[in-house]
Amino acid sequence: MPKISIYVPDALYAEVRERGVAVSAVAQQALEQAVRRERNAAWRAAAAARAPRTSHVIDTSGLLRDVREEFGE
Numbered sequence: 001m002p003k004i005s006i007y008v009p010d011a012l013y014a015e016v017r018e019r020g021v022a023v024s025a026v027a028q029q030a031l032e033q034a035v036r037r038e039r040n041a042a043w044r045a046a047a048a049a050r051a052p053r054t055s056h057v058i059d060t061s062g063l064l065r066d067v068r069e070e071f072g073e
Helices: 010-019 023-049 060-071
Strands: none
Touching: none
């Protein structure tokens, strides 16, 4: 597994050490969340850019009314 370095302010480092925070686990979780957010944002942008599947509006209530009239309900 590759290693990466991160820089934090001295005060934060001291508090992390004092509290025994599992830095690697926290950083890994934060990075996974950031990647997931970016992936989702890219998917939403691509979906918004796609042309609509249809430009035709279907009158479903009208269709239902026609079917009921045809079958006598």
